[in-house]
Each structure stands twice: as structure tokens, then as C-alpha cells.
Amino acid sequence: MDFTLKIWRQEGPQAVGHMATYQVTDISDEMSFLEMIDVLNDQLVRSGDEPVAFDHDCREGICGMCSMFINGEAHGPNRLTTTCQLHMRSFKNGETITIEPWRAAAFPVIRDLVVDRSSMDRIIQSGGYVSVNTNGNTVDANALPIPKPAADEAFEAAVCIGCGACVATCKNASAMLFVAAKVSQLALLPQGQPERTARVEGMVEQMDLEGFGNCTNTGACEVECPMGISLDHIARMNRDYLTAKVANKG
Amino acid sequence: MAKSGLLSSSLAKKYAMAATGLFLCLFLVGHLVGNLQLFISGEAGREAFNVYAHFMVSNPAVKLLSYLTYLSILFHAVDGFVLTKLNRKARPVSYAVEKPSENSSWMSRNMMVLGTIMLVFIVVHMQNFWWQMHFGAMPIQVVDGVELHDLYTVVYAFFNPAESMALLSLALYVAAMFAVGFHLWHGFSSSFQSLGLRHAKYTPIIRFFGRAFAVVVPGLFAAVVVYIYLIQA
Structure with a gap:
């Protein structure tokens, strides 16, 4: 298969970027999208050009690194699929494919397709954890009974890989689905209860400080999320935040 | 924390x-x-509507509600402008290629545009009727010895085909009702989501009711005006 690629090139965070056009030929339809970029980069290196910088790690759909906005959609045209799990058979031979980095004020471009997603790390640091006393008398997590439906629903939130597709897709660059998944996951479990109100307050506050946009309930994030995380979690966070603010008289 | x-x-x-x-x-x-009382024709309709209109401007409870409504409209509009501004700031560089229709409805993405149309409509609409009712020189109807502003006659005259602007007014009114309908199509159920009121069983009902509301309410508003225009044609 042959493709024309239009890729965002930007030398550094302060540099002015532009779309560059490349041709790739003899691409196997069984290649993943990242392998296709590998072929392009091999071609670029051989001709003495700078390869396209892009984030990737596990290449099996669980690490959340492969952030690419492909033909107007986060992680490309397929549902419930990360870029590394997207195969070239999903495209038509001869097609022009536009590849852009995630676009958000909270995700500044580092180089080419690589963006800085540490804003999400700072949101997690603002409450996305449970504090466990590790003085030697740590209680085994499995010793605490958890109702099966709660465990299942918490797991549906916990599958979030923090890729940022929700932010990239949202017309407001809102991180609500990500933050909600992290809030919801712990709000559903007994271990998460002691810090429940402080968690939601802290994480929402950090989300706002990082410059993410506001949720307008378009539902685009849920559709584009490679892990299929539901808007149910956003509603739970909305509920928890209101409860927290009322309870804390803040 | x-x-x-x-x-x-x-x-x-x-x-x-x-x-x-x-x-x-x-x-x-x-x-x-x-x-809907404007559907009643003749003297019965005129009296019913004018008594109602008089009640709406004179009853203290209604007055309180109307101030709440003005405040809500203002707050909803200002809040909407602020949110839109913040949201634009959150994505300073836009995408070269976007396929928003793949993952969201047109209404949900254009609440600001629809809201702005509605705000312009509200200003014009209040100038046309609210201002007349409160401060304009109105024809009078006397019911039970009370002098009532004859808003019924004013409305019928406003949408009388004999008036040169009536057809334009009618078209703009109907267009504005489309904006209201589209805005509500997303907005009604969206409000419940924002407040965290989401439920496996009730959310589909809320969504259905919201969409029915979005069709029926603006539809009836438009029907009243179209009826007034056609019956005088």
C-alpha cells in the first residue's frame, strides 16, 4: 500500500511548526500505524533528514503513549483502538493521512507529535491515590470485602490508560473523562472513602489550574476513548464534587 | 487541600x-x-389573554418569578460566554483536519451559536411585546371595570399579513424557535448530566423527555404565531 502523509513538524516547544508532506510506499496492510511511521523514519534517516518524533512504548494498547490525531480523530478512525493497535488495512490504498499532535494548552508540543502530558500527572498527584500506612502492619487489600458490582464498575474506570485522547478529542480540550475515571475508580471502592471528598476537590482544582477546558457534555470523549470509559463517571464526579463542596462549606 | x-x-x-x-x-x-390562549379567537380569546397578561404584570409572585427569569437569562448568557472564552483558550492551536461529526452531535457543539441567536431574539421579542406592555401606548380593553392593556390586539396586529413586516417577523420568529429547539435538544438532558443526575434507567427517559420537550414546546410557540398569521390572511 502507498500513502501520502501530512505530518506536523515542530523542532522544539518554542519553534514554529508546519505540516510536511511525505510519501511512503510498499506498506503492508498488516503493519500497525506506528510500524508505518517507523518505515517513514527509516526512510528519513537514510536520506539524512530528521525522523518524526512520536511517543510510543508498549505497542500493545495498554501504556497510552501513542498520542496521534489521525485524519481528524484521536488514535485514528477505529473505535476502542490506540494508535499502536490501528492497522494500515483500516486505510485505503493511496489515501492521504494527516497526523497531528494532541492540541491543548495543557499539552504543549515538545517536538513534532510528542506533547507534554505531565499536567495529567499533576492531577493524579493532587488526589488520585489512596494513602496506605506501610509501617509493617499493612492490611492485605484482598482482606476487605468489596461488592462485585462496585468492583466491576471501579474496574471499568480503572482501565483508563491516561492517553489524553479525551482531551485531544474534546472541542474544549477538557480533561473531564480522564479526571472522572480516576476519581470514580477510587470513589467506588472502600479503600477510597477516607479521602473521597478531598480527592475530588483537589483533582478538579488542579484540572482547572492546568488550563483544561470545561465539559459541555458533547460526549465525544466517550466515543473516542480507546478504553471505552463511560460518561457515567463524569456524572459521578459532578455529584461527588457538589457533595464535597457542600459538606466542606467551601 | x-x-x-x-x-x-x-x-x-x-x-x-x-x-x-x-x-x-x-x-x-x-x-x-x-x-396558547391566543388560539382562542374573537372576544373570548381577547378577554382571556388580556386578563392573563394583566395578571402576569401585576401579580407580586409572578413579578418575583419574572425577576428570577431575567436574572437566569443574564446569568446563563454571561456564564456561557465566560465558559466559551475559557474553552477557546484551552485549545490555542486548532487541528488542520477535524471530524467532529464522528463523535458528537451538531447541537452539542453549537450551544453558544444557538444561545446567541436566542439572546438576540429575546432582546427583539421584548422590545416588540414586553416593552409595549410596560411602557408603550397600548389599546385598552375594559373587563369588569378594570382597564387592561389589549396585548391580544397588539399581537394579532403584529402578525397580520396586511402589515408589511409581518411575514419577515413570522419567519424570524419561527427561525428563533428552531434555535430554541436545537438548544434544548442537547441542553435539557445535558443539564442533568452536569448536575450528576445520571442513572441507567432514568437517563434514557430524561433524554427522551428532553427531546420531546425540544420539539413540542418551540413547535407550539411557532404554531401559535403561524396560526395568527394564517387566520388573518
């Missing part, structure tokens, strides 16, 4: 949007019930 107050957070702005939006849905129902 969290230092920000409730009102400064992004979520609170959404709670305010939802609460004022839902309150304005109630206002729409109240307004519509009044307007």
Missing part, C-alpha cells in the same frame, strides 16, 4: 448553567401556557 471556593471552579460554572437552564425550561412552559 483544595483552596478554591465552589463558585470559581469549572464544575460550579456548569452547575449554574444547568440550574438556570432548567429554570428557564419551566419559564418556557409558563410562557407557552399563556400564549
Whole structure:
């Protein structure tokens, strides 16, 4: 298969970027999208050009690194699929494919397709954890009974890989689905209860400080999320935040 | 831990949007019930509507509700502008290629545009009728010895085909009702989501009711005006 690629090139965070056009030929339809970029980069290196910088790690759909906005959609045209799990058979031979980095004020471009997603790390640091006393008398997590439906629903939130597709897709660059998944996951479990109100307050506050946009309930994030995380979690966070603010008289 | 107050957070702005939006849905129902009396023709209709209109401007409870409505409209609009500005700031560089229709409805992405159309409509609409009712030189109808402003006659005259502007007014009114309908199509159920009211069983019902509301309420508003125009043609 042959493709024309239009890729965002930007030398550094302060540099002015532009779309560059490349041709790739003899691409196997069984290649993943990242392998296709590998072929392009091999071609670029051989001709003495700078390869396209892009984030990737596990290449099996669980690490959340492969952030690419492909033909107007986060992680490309397929549902419930990360870029590394997207195969070239999903495209038509001869097609022009536009590849852009995630676009958000909270995700500044580092180089080419690589963006800085540490804003999400700072949101997690603002409450996305449970504090466990590790003085030697740590209680085994499995010793605490958890109702099966709660465990299942918490797991549906916990599958979030923090890729940022929700932010990239949202017309407001809102991180609500990500933050909600992290809030919801712990709000559903007994271990998460002691810090429940402080968690939601802290994480929402950090989300706002990082410059993410506001949720307008378009539902685009849920559709584009490679892990299929539901808007149910956003509603739970909305509920928890209101409860927290009322309870804390803040 | 969290230092920000409730009102400064992004979520609170959404709670305010939802609460004022839902309150304005109630206002729409109240307004519509009044307007439906315009379907009654002749003296009976004229008296019913004018007595109702007089009640709406004189009853203290209604007065309080109307101030709440003005405040809600203002707050909903200002909050909407603020949110839109923040949201634009959150994506300073836009994408070269976007396929928003793949993952979201047109209405949900254009609430600001629809809201702006509605705001312009509200200003024009209030100038046409509210201002006349309160401050204009109105024809008078006397019912039980009370002098009533004859809003019924004013409305019928406004949409009388003999008036040169009537057809344009009618078209703009109907267009504005489309904006209301599209806005409500997303807005009604969206408010419940913003307030965290989501439920496996009830959310589909809320969504259905919201969409029915979005069709029926603006539809009836438009029907009243179209009826007034056609019956005088």
C-alpha cells in the first residue's frame, strides 16, 4: 500500500511548526500505524533528514503513549483502538493521512507529535491515590470485602490508560473523562472513602489550574476513548464534587 | 487541600448553567401556557389573554418569578460566554483536519451559536411585546371595570399579513424557535448530566423527555404565531 502523509513538524516547544508532506510506499496492510511511521523514519534517516518524533512504548494498547490525531480523530478512525493497535488495512490504498499532535494548552508540543502530558500527572498527584500506612502492619487489600458490582464498575474506570485522547478529542480540550475515571475508580471502592471528598476537590482544582477546558457534555470523549470509559463517571464526579463542596462549606 | 471556593471552579460554572437552564425550561412552559390562549379567537380569546397578561404584570409572585427569569437569562448568557472564552483558550492551536461529526452531535457543539441567536431574539421579542406592555401606548380593553392593556390586539396586529413586516417577523420568529429547539435538544438532558443526575434507567427517559420537550414546546410557540398569521390572511 502507498500513502501520502501530512505530518506536523515542530523542532522544539518554542519553534514554529508546519505540516510536511511525505510519501511512503510498499506498506503492508498488516503493519500497525506506528510500524508505518517507523518505515517513514527509516526512510528519513537514510536520506539524512530528521525522523518524526512520536511517543510510543508498549505497542500493545495498554501504556497510552501513542498520542496521534489521525485524519481528524484521536488514535485514528477505529473505535476502542490506540494508535499502536490501528492497522494500515483500516486505510485505503493511496489515501492521504494527516497526523497531528494532541492540541491543548495543557499539552504543549515538545517536538513534532510528542506533547507534554505531565499536567495529567499533576492531577493524579493532587488526589488520585489512596494513602496506605506501610509501617509493617499493612492490611492485605484482598482482606476487605468489596461488592462485585462496585468492583466491576471501579474496574471499568480503572482501565483508563491516561492517553489524553479525551482531551485531544474534546472541542474544549477538557480533561473531564480522564479526571472522572480516576476519581470514580477510587470513589467506588472502600479503600477510597477516607479521602473521597478531598480527592475530588483537589483533582478538579488542579484540572482547572492546568488550563483544561470545561465539559459541555458533547460526549465525544466517550466515543473516542480507546478504553471505552463511560460518561457515567463524569456524572459521578459532578455529584461527588457538589457533595464535597457542600459538606466542606467551601 | 483544595483552596478554591465552589463558585470559581469549572464544575460550579456548569452547575449554574444547568440550574438556570432548567429554570428557564419551566419559564418556557409558563410562557407557552399563556400564549396558547391566543388560539382562542374573537372576544373570548381577547378577554382571556388580556386578563392573563394583566395578571402576569401585576401579580407580586409572578413579578418575583419574572425577576428570577431575567436574572437566569443574564446569568446563563454571561456564564456561557465566560465558559466559551475559557474553552477557546484551552485549545490555542486548532487541528488542520477535524471530524467532529464522528463523535458528537451538531447541537452539542453549537450551544453558544444557538444561545446567541436566542439572546438576540429575546432582546427583539421584548422590545416588540414586553416593552409595549410596560411602557408603550397600548389599546385598552375594559373587563369588569378594570382597564387592561389589549396585548391580544397588539399581537394579532403584529402578525397580520396586511402589515408589511409581518411575514419577515413570522419567519424570524419561527427561525428563533428552531434555535430554541436545537438548544434544548442537547441542553435539557445535558443539564442533568452536569448536575450528576445520571442513572441507567432514568437517563434514557430524561433524554427522551428532553427531546420531546425540544420539539413540542418551540413547535407550539411557532404554531401559535403561524396560526395568527394564517387566520388573518
